[in-house]
Amino acid sequence: MFIALAVLPLLLGLGYAMAYSLGLVGLLSEGFTLAHWEEVLGSAFFWRTMAFSAWVSVVTTVLAVGVALGFVAAWPRVFLRGSLSLFIYFPLAIPAIVMAFIVFQMLSAGGLVSRLAYQLGLISGLEQFPGLVNDYWGIGIIAAHFLMAAPFFIIFFANLYENEQVEEFVQLARTLGAGARQAALRVAAPLLLRRAFPTIVLYGLFVMGAYEAPLLLGRQSNQMVSVLAIQKLQRFNLGDIPQAYVACIAYSAIVLSLAVWLLGRNGEERLKYQGSGGRGKKV
Amino acid sequence: MAKRLLKYAFIALLLVPFGFLLMLSLGRGWAYPEVFPRQWTLENWHFVWGAQAGLGRSTLLSLAISLGIAAPVTLAGFWVSKHIAYSRRRRFWLVLAYLPYVLAPAVLAACLQAFFFRAELSGKVWGVVLAQLFITFPYGVIFFSGFWNEQMRAMEQLAATLGGRPRQAYARVLIPVGRGALMTCFFQIFLISWFEYGLTMLIGVGKVQTLTLKVFQYVGEANIFFAALTGCLLVLPPLVLLWLNKRYVFARAGAR
Amino acid sequence: MIREQKRRSALWFFLSSILLWSCGGQQERRPEEAADVLSMPWEAIEQQARGSTVNLMMWQGDPLINAYMEQYVKPAVKERFGINLRIAGGQGSIIVQALLAELQAGRPNSELDLMWINGETFYQLRQIGALFGPWTDKLPNARYIDFENPFIGQDFQQPADGFECPWGNVQMAIIYDSLKAPAPPQDRAELLAFVRRHPGCFTFDNHFTGLTFLKILLMDIAGGPQVLAGPFDEEKYRRYAPLLWDYIRELKPYLWKQGNAFPEAVAPMHQMFANGELWFTMSNNDSEVDNKVLQGLFPESARAYVWEVGTIQNSHYMGIARNAANKAAAMVVANFLISPEAQHRKQDPAVWGDGTVLSMEKLPPEWQEKFRKLPGRRHAPPREQMQARALPELAPEYMIRLAADFRKEILGQ
Numbered sequence: 001m002f003i004a005l006a007v008l009p010l011l012l013g014l015g016y017a018m019a020y021s022l023g024l025v026g027l028l029s030e031g032f033t034l035a036h037w038e039e040v041l042g043s044a045f046f047w048r049t050m051a052f053s054a055w056v057s058v059v060t061t062v063l064a065v066g067v068a069l070g071f072v073a074a075w076p077r078v079f080l081r082g083s084l085s086l087f088i089y090f091p092l093a094i095p096a097i098v099m100a101f102i103v104f105q106m107l108s109a110g111g112l113v114s115r116l117a118y119q120l121g122l123i124s125g126l127e128q129f130p131g132l133v134n135d136y137w138g139i140g141i142i143a144a145h146f147l148m149a150a151p152f153f154i155i156f157f158a159n160l161y162e163n164e165q166v167e168e169f170v171q172l173a174r175t176l177g178a179g180a181r182q183a184a185l186r187v188a189a190p191l192l193l194r195r196a197f198p199t200i201v202l203y204g205l206f207v208m209g210a211y212e213a214p215l216l217l218g219r220q221s222n223q224m225v226s227v228l229a230i231q232k233l234q235r236f237n238l239g240d241i242p243q244a245y246v247a248c249i250a251y252s253a254i255v256l257s258l259a260v261w262l263l264g265r266n267g268e269e270r271l272k273y274q275g276s277g278g279r280g281k282k283v
Numbered sequence: 284m285a286k287r288l289l290k291y292a293f294i295a296l297l298l299v300p301f302g303f304l305l306m307l308s309l310g311r312g313w314a315y316p317e318v319f320p321r322q323w324t325l326e327n328w329h330f331v332w333g334a335q336a337g338l339g340r341s342t343l344l345s346l347a348i349s350l351g352i353a354a355p356v357t358l359a360g361f362w363v364s365k366h367i368a369y370s371r372r373r374r375f376w377l378v379l380a381y382l383p384y385v386l387a388p389a390v391l392a393a394c395l396q397a398f399f400f401r402a403e404l405s406g407k408v409w410g411v412v413l414a415q416l417f418i419t420f421p422y423g424v425i426f427f428s429g430f431w432n433e434q435m436r437a438m439e440q441l442a443a444t445l446g447g448r449p450r451q452a453y454a455r456v457l458i459p460v461g462r463g464a465l466m467t468c469f470f471q472i473f474l475i476s477w478f479e480y481g482l483t484m485l486i487g488v489g490k491v492q493t494l495t496l497k498v499f500q501y502v503g504e505a506n507i508f509f510a511a512l513t514g515c516l517l518v519l520p521p522l523v524l525l526w527l528n529k530r531y532v533f534a535r536a537g538a539r
Numbered sequence: 540m541i542r543e544q545k546r547r548s549a550l551w552f553f554l555s556s557i558l559l560w561s562c563g564g565q566q567e568r569r570p571e572e573a574a575d576v577l578s579m580p581w582e583a584i585e586q587q588a589r590g591s592t593v594n595l596m597m598w599q600g601d602p603l604i605n606a607y608m609e610q611y612v613k614p615a616v617k618e619r620f621g622i623n624l625r626i627a628g629g630q631g632s633i634i635v636q637a638l639l640a641e642l643q644a645g646r647p648n649s650e651l652d653l654m655w656i657n658g659e660t661f662y663q664l665r666q667i668g669a670l671f672g673p674w675t676d677k678l679p680n681a682r683y684i685d686f687e688n689p690f691i692g693q694d695f696q697q698p699a700d701g702f703e704c705p706w707g708n709v710q711m712a713i714i715y716d717s718l719k720a721p722a723p724p725q726d727r728a729e730l731l732a733f734v735r736r737h738p739g740c741f742t743f744d745n746h747f748t749g750l751t752f753l754k755i756l757l758m759d760i761a762g763g764p765q766v767l768a769g770p771f772d773e774e775k776y777r778r779y780a781p782l783l784w785d786y787i788r789e790l791k792p793y794l795w796k797q798g799n800a801f802p803e804a805v806a807p808m809h810q811m812f813a814n815g816e817l818w819f820t821m822s823n824n825d826s827e828v829d830n831k832v833l834q835g836l837f838p839e840s841a842r843a844y845v846w847e848v849g850t851i852q853n854s855h856y857m858g859i860a861r862n863a864a865n866k867a868a869a870m871v872v873a874n875f876l877i878s879p880e881a882q883h884r885k886q887d888p889a890v891w892g893d894g895t896v897l898s899m900e901k902l903p904p905e906w907q908e909k910f911r912k913l914p915g916r917r918h919a920p921p922r923e924q925m926q927a928r929a930l931p932e933l934a935p936e937y938m939i940r941l942a943a944d945f946r947k948e949i950l951g952q
């Protein structure tokens with residue numbers, strides 16, 4: 001019941017968006033219509049936007065989780081004690097819009113990296129610098145979100161490593177003859193991944209709905225879904241507002257079912273794992 | 284030795300963005316292909332401080348709102364997530380908690396705005412706090428959902444068997460064990476609230492002037508020196524808080 | 540089980556009733572109680588304004604502008620009229636969204652009193668009936684404003700009609716680096732030839748400024764501003780817009796990123812101009828180039844210029860919300876903003892450099908003298924010279940259509 005307090009307003013918000021998209025509310029609405037839904041769902045660009053958002057989200061999350069797992073499996077203790085345990089938190093304090101700004105000033109053709117390359121004699125002018133921002137594949141967007149996500153996952157995994165006594169399992173595997181690498185790959189990583197799964201999914205969703213970084217670092221032909229929605233919501237034509245809501249509801253529905261499916265699968269695996277592990281389960 | 288060096292290199296890497304921001308905030312004229320600005324000056328800082336009156340008060344307001352949200356939400360998230368984790372409909376509740384994150388924040392704000400206006404909560408600090416609760420509370424719940432496992436349950440049961448009351452189980456067992464997670468969650472929620480722009484803007488109608496609201500427009504504007512300076516202004520208080528927090532926790536951890 | 544079901548249906552009932560409650564607001568329109576402010580003499584308005592608070596929402600992205608408001612306007616209205624001016628950051632769409640939500644919720648008192656608006660924001664606010672008015676003829680200082688001047692009295696071809704008060708006047712300028720492009724292109728054909736020789740150094744943004752640039756091209760293609768003057772003309776749009784897209788498609792491969800990406804706003808474009816990636820940028824404010832050089836962002840070699848076919852000149856305004864709680868005080872603040880003193884200060888390039896909306900002929904001689912003595916700009920042509928190449932704004936539908944069709948025709952959305 002407690003959670004209903006948190007969820008209620010959001011259901012209300014969605015209800016409002018739904019009503020707006022069907023022309024039931026809104027100062028300029030002209031009564032019930034499905035036209036906005038047809039317009040959005042029928043456009044190839046909307047689906048491309050969805051695909052591009054998914055691409056950025058998956059690449060960012062996989063990269064960040066992979067790198068973080070690697071670091072934590074290699075040096076589990078370093079991030080919990082000593083100076084790194086403080087500094088690793090620092091990047092979390094950078095908001096998306098500032099991170100987007102930093103990445104833009106670093107990776108654009110006239111940015112810091114290009115200047116360094118010039119000073120080192122690697123390039124002889126900024127036009128030779130490869131296009132890393134506003135590019136086709138969303139490298140700039142992925143870079144910005146990776147820089148925010150990787151430290152977060154390092155902290156998260158390091159805490160899990162300790163809480164879940166992963167160390168014990170690793171030691172056990174080692175005594176049973178596994179190499180350090182094997183123990184990290186076959187024991188530590190799956191254990192951490194399984195426990196962290198809901199958070200990873202959450203982070204993926206968070207990246208998928210990102211707005212600031214894609215706005216500055218993206219391009220119009222490959223847009224992310226928030227950028228598209230805000231463009232419809234705020235850019236010039238009040239008649240486009242219902243379409244913005246359609247885009248959001250459709251996006252929410254798709255992503256939410258995806259999350260249910262992912263979490264559900266993970267839940268089953270956990271049961272299996274717990275069953276075979278002989279650790280009593282009453283979940 | 285090599286490991287030590289590697290560690291320092293890693294720390295240096297983590298500090299690069301901050302050094303870069305600081306450099307630009309103190310600069311004027313940054314023409315290609317110069318690596319450093321042509322001129323170093325405090326003028327940018329003087330200028331923004333003069334142009335945006337009341338930055339100090341906004342900082343205090345921001346701190347009050349963010350701390351006021353982060354502390355109860357972390358504890359509530361901790362408590363509620365436990366009940367959800369052990370409940371039969373675990374998945375159902377968890378999926379509901381994901382809801383705020385599948386909607387783009389700006390759209391969520393636009394949807395909620397109508398309700399806040401109707402409830403006469405717009406333009407008020409309480410309205411903004413309530414709005415931020417809507418997005419931070421589910422975060423807290425999801426954050427801790429991975430924390431609860433059989434082991435924690437066993438520990439709690441052990442505490443109960445040994446005659447501890449539920450409150451004691453929290454105070455003596457669960458909270459100390461989850462200290463690291465609690466701190467991370469607290470900091471994350473503090474940050475979400477600290478950097479919140481869209482909701483604060485729309486629900487507060489620009490009247491609840493948090494620090495983020497006050498200087499945010501500089502970040503997106505043309506002048507990179509002011510944008511970098513704004514970045515410094517926004518990032519500095521969380522870093523100080525982090526340092527204090529870490530130090531305090533370390534002191535406690537060391538004493539144990 | 541049954542209890543669970545009951546609980547659930549109660550929840551749904553609760554949900555839907557709140558939803559209805561939130562949407563139902565539109566019906567209760569309040570009668571215009573504003574009439575009494577408009578029938579009061581100015582002294583009484585000033586009297587009523589004393590001691591109240593005015594909430595002003597404006598764009599706050601430029602420290603020069605913020606300093607003018609915070610350090611000059613705010614203390615002045617406090618001292619002279621006893622008004623507390625509270626400034627909140629926010630522009631165009633945020634203002635529209637806030638007032639739209641208020642109207643939909645049926646709020647009797649708006650959170651905003653005064654807003655800095657123009658063009659499509661004015662159009663949208665009129666569209667949803669969110670503006671109070673007509674009120675500008677009540678302002679004593681309005682007698683100095685030249686409402687007959689189409690660049691001031693008309694906002695995107697719509698008469699201001701007293702629903703917004705002119706505040707400043709600017710003209711679009713193209714900015715270039717005089718070291719890299721000593722002889723910048725002066726028209727469409729020259730631009731095409733120029734970018735063919737120097738690919739990648741020119742672009743325009745996917746927001747206001749870029750759309751203004753597209754409007755200028757459209758006017759040029761149509762054969763002059765008079766062709767598209769007046770209300771939106773579908774037939775003319777259909778005749779000339781395809782020619783515009785043909786031209787842009789010709790230009791596209793030689794634009795920045797081969798025209799596959801456009802900066803989302805003018806800010807990143809300025810940044811890329813500052814670091815040398817672009818040779819050109821553009822601004823809707825002719826004096827921005829001086830400000831940005833002064834701030835150390837643009838190189839000393841940056842210059843603003845206007846094509847021979849001209850660029851669009853327009854004004855920006857102050858509007859009052861229909862449900863503003865402090866209309867009298869908002870009017871007093873607006874009156875101060877258009878006083879010769881405040882306008883004179885604002886036009887100083889070291890302060891802001893925003894063009895005045897006051898008519899020199901109407902001003903008392905001592906003020907005419909003061910305006911004449913204002914220091915000139917170093918990086919942009921003098922105002923009189925630009926005035927000769929000023930084009931009027933087009934009806935707002937042109938911009939809305941161009942924005943949508945630009946996405947469809949050029950961006951492939």
